[in-house]
Amino acid sequence: MNKKKEAKRIIFNSEKEMPLVAMSLGSMLYNKTGAWRNIKPVIDLSQCIKCGICWKFCPDVAIDIVDEWPQINYDYCKGCGICAEECPQKCITMVEEEK
Amino acid sequence: MTKERKMTITIPQDELMSSGHLACQGCGATLAMRYALKALGQKTILCIPACCWSVIDGPFPHSSLDVPIYHCAFETAASSASGVKAGLEMVGDQETIVMAWAGDGGTFDIGLQALSGAAERNEDIIYTCYDNEAYMNTGIQRSSATPLGAWTTTTPVKHYKNRPKKDLIGIMAAHRIPYIATASVAYPEDMVKKYKKAKEIKGTRFIHVYAPCPTGWKSRPDDTIKLARLAVQTGYFPLYEVENGEKWTLNLKIKERKPIVDYLKLQGRFRHLKEEEIVMIQREVDANWERLLKKCGI
Numbered sequence: 001m002n003k004k005k006e007a008k009r010i011i012f013n014s015e016k017e018m019p020l021v022a023m024s025l026g027s028m029l030y031n032k033t034g035a036w037r038n039i040k041p042v043i044d045l046s047q048c049i050k051c052g053i054c055w056k057f058c059p060d061v062a063i064d065i066v067d068e069w070p071q072i073n074y075d076y077c078k079g080c081g082i083c084a085e086e087c088p089q090k091c092i093t094m095v096e097e098e099k
Numbered sequence: 100m101t102k103e104r105k106m107t108i109t110i111p112q113d114e115l116m117s118s119g120h121l122a123c124q125g126c127g128a129t130l131a132m133r134y135a136l137k138a139l140g141q142k143t144i145l146c147i148p149a150c151c152w153s154v155i156d157g158p159f160p161h162s163s164l165d166v167p168i169y170h171c172a173f174e175t176a177a178s179s180a181s182g183v184k185a186g187l188e189m190v191g192d193q194e195t196i197v198m199a200w201a202g203d204g205g206t207f208d209i210g211l212q213a214l215s216g217a218a219e220r221n222e223d224i225i226y227t228c229y230d231n232e233a234y235m236n237t238g239i240q241r242s243s244a245t246p247l248g249a250w251t252t253t254t255p256v257k258h259y260k261n262r263p264k265k266d267l268i269g270i271m272a273a274h275r276i277p278y279i280a281t282a283s284v285a286y287p288e289d290m291v292k293k294y295k296k297a298k299e300i301k302g303t304r305f306i307h308v309y310a311p312c313p314t315g316w317k318s319r320p321d322d323t324i325k326l327a328r329l330a331v332q333t334g335y336f337p338l339y340e341v342e343n344g345e346k347w348t349l350n351l352k353i354k355e356r357k358p359i360v361d362y363l364k365l366q367g368r369f370r371h372l373k374e375e376e377i378v379m380i381q382r383e384v385d386a387n388w389e390r391l392l393k394k395c396g397i
Contacts, residue, residue: 005117010160022170024162028119031157036124052107056287057324059129061118068106076118080125080313081321 005029033060037079039094041072047091054083054092110291111137120163122155125320127310127327129155130284131229132164132200135308138294139225141166143196144183148176148210150202151236151312152229174209176201177217180224196298198225203244204234207265218274218303225297225304228267231312239315246335248380250368251315259371263383268307268341275344277302282338283309285327289338289350309336317367329362334388339395347394359384 007029012018019025043054054070055063062077063070072083084092115136122129128151136143145168147153153170157163171179180199187195201210206228214226233251234240241251243265254260271279278300282290290308297304311327313320330336334356340348359381363369372380 007119012160019160022159024168025160026162027117027165028121028157028161028163029117030161031119031121033119050104050106052109055106055108056110057130059122059126059133059323060120061114061116061133065106065108065112068104070106073118078124080323081319082125082324085321086324 007032032075033078034075037077037097039079039081040074040077040097041079041081041084041092042095043070043072044091044093045069047089049089051088053086053088057082057086110134110287113137113140115141115165117163117165119157120155121157122151123312123314123320125311125313125323126151126155127284127312127323128152128202128229128231130287130323131227131282131290131308131310134284134287134290135198135200135227135294135306136164136166138291139196139198139298142194143198144169144187146171146176146180146183146197146199148179148199148201148205149173149236150200150205150229151231152200152202154236173205175213176205176210177213177222177224177226180226181217181220181222184223196225197223198227200227200229202234202236203228203230203232204242206230207243207267211270214305215270215274218271218276218305221276221302223301223303225294225306227306227308229308229310231310231315232264233312233315235312235315246380247383248363248369248372248376250317250371256371271305272341272344272347274303276305277343278304279306279341279344280304280339281307281309281336283327283331283336284311285324285331286338286351293340315368317370318365322365326362326365329357329365333357333359333362333384335359335362335384337388337391339391347391347396349391349395349397352397356388 005027009030010026062073116133143166176199184197241253247263280293311323338350
């Protein structure tokens, strides 16, 4: 569902371009929240049992299911660490972000 | 290792919330919205008063949700939702669900009169209170949902909150509305089930969602789910339903409740508590639990 939307920021150049009422014209996908992160999760797929728990508990909807495997979208992952904490196999580790 | 196996999906896969929203790391309220919209689907209109979610959603003209949202004044969540529903009925739309989505400040304190009015009229709306136990959006001020003993910026350590949390479910049950439920972000399957049940019922439906706030509770962002789960396992926030104000059902029976200290020690807002104060909180939790069991007839 996310993929279909455009990650573009809408900027109005004049008042005339604005809609008459406050309505949403685009999604927040332009806001790449990955920059907030200090530590990032890394999944060791060889240990993964595909329980779907990391996907289920991600508050940033930053874990996608690609070909039945979990995949982290680092553009949006804020690095909260819920996935690493909740993983029953403990196969997600939080590593220091390199800048 | 498990190449053929399919990913286990226990909640609907459709995503009505997009990434890029403005919530803090490890936000419980965001998870609550994600699960609620998964259950309710696209045909939903949200009425959001001033609360964290009016910020999380994003600035005009962007929105992180795929459903229409009406941002209303702080005290008018329930009355705005009633108005939106009446408007939909005028144009012959019976299908669309109107949900008021307010924080604990907008429900327990400021929005209570509008909520009580809507419940008394039995308006056909879903009212969700996502409870993070203080006014988190404005800077962690005490609300009547703040628990006994908690630190907030207006109840500093020396004068921590000395009154227990308001029994909102009791107040709502006294209105005899068709459906009331409590849900927790640590139990998404249960939460989705409750929203799906609420969707089928006509009349005012009230759902109280427990949403931990790492920023306000001074807890680690990765402990969000753990805290929500401990709140249920200690009996501090039990999962139950009330139908027509009379039929109380406990959804998750806990054989042996964990001590409340397990839950308190993970949060910085309870760090100042001494042993006798923890005993006092434990007594309060026990009393509430016994009261609930009696109502459920167990």
